[in-house]
Amino acid sequence: MRAGLTVGEFSRVTHLSAKTLRHYHDVGLLEPADVDSSTGYRYYSLDQVPAAQVIRRLRDLDMPVADVRAVLSAEDVAGRNKLIAVHLDRLEAKLVEARTAVDALRDLLRRSPAGPVVEHRSVPAQPAIGIRAVIDRVDVLSWWQGALGELNGIVGAQRLHRTGPSGGLFDSDLYEHERGEAVVFVPVDGAVRPVGRVTDFVVPAAELAVTVHEGPLDDIDLTYGDLGTYAARHEIGVTGPLREYYLRDPIETSAEREWRTEVGWPIFRSDSARG
Structure with missing residues (x-):
């Protein structure tokens, strides 16, 4: 048998x-x-x-x-269903990530072939308060948001006078080697009392090619790509951190589509170019 x-x-x-x-x-x-x-x-x-x-x-x-x-x-139905539910939750999270990636790709395909609107700007040194750290690239967004909130808290607590939009400096190693130095700052005047990670900081002077990124920072790499391409074709690049100014940031609004960020690329400009 x-x-x-x-x-x-x-x-x-x-x-x-x-x-x-x-x-x-x-x-x-x-x-x-x-x-x-x-x-x-x-x-x-x-x-x-x-x-x-x-x-x-x-x-x-x-x-x-x-x-x-x-x-x-699994010993019982409840235990079995819990394990399956956990996996289904993971699948749904992956579906959201996939949908976000698909939407980002479609936006990229719909982008205008016209180059960015670029402004040349001579930025003087600015007294500020800042938070400086060496971080992994994968942690940039969460670190940036936390640092920005902490700095704005100090501005309010110490009744400092803001003299311009908050900003950030990002070392090239952060992109080339996925780990590097970053600084988030808020320009202020008046006496600053360092607290925890927050210290007084001088934003260095720079010559910049500047363009504007609208909306969430998830796709700010596209704006960097446009500006970097423009700088490579039309400017003399110099060593220095990439720079951002947050004209409308999470402190002002939680609606990411309303965020507005200036991206600055360090360049060399002759006196005649400044004129």
């Missing part, structure tokens, strides 16, 4: 290939009901069909093998 369904028969019943069934056997996810000791042939039982169907659907949803194994071995 046969021990059960052969691999081929079980494959037809479950729509799982022989290769997949062997893999699931090797990783302990779906072991055969019986293995012939003399031939090594594997046999499955009809009772394993529901488990195979569950495994197939969970793997179709990209659930890791370890998590599928945990679902199958």
Whole structure:
């Protein structure tokens, strides 16, 4: 009497290939009901069909093998459903990320081929308060937002007079090596009492090619690309941090589409160019 369904028969019943069934056997996810000791042939039982169907659907949803194994071995329905719900939440988060990436790509394809509107600006040195740190590129946005809030808190607490928009300086290493120095600052006048990370700071003078980025900072790399291309074609670039001025920032509005950021690229300008 046969021990059960052969691999081929079980494959037809479950729509799982022989290769997949062997893999699931090797990783302990779906072991055969019986293995012939003399031939090594594997046999499955009809009772394993529901488990195979569950495994197939969970793997179709990209659930890791370890998590599928945990679902199958869950002691009760509540525990099993909780594991599945956690994975579904992860999938939904990935769908949001994918939708954001798709929208960003479509926006890129719809961009006007016309170059950026660029202003040349001579920026004098400015007294300010600032927060300086060496950070990883992946942490820039969260660090920037926290530093900006902290600086504005000090401005209010010490009743300092703002003399211009807040801004940031970002070292080239941050982009080239994904880790580098960044400074967020608020220009002020009056006596500053350093507190925690906040110290007095002088924003250095610079000659800049400046353009404006509208909206969230997630795609500010496109504005940098436009400005950097313009600078490479029409200007003499110089060593120095890239610069941003936040004309409308998260302190003013939480609506990211309303943010307005000036991006400054350091350049060399002769006296005749200034004239």
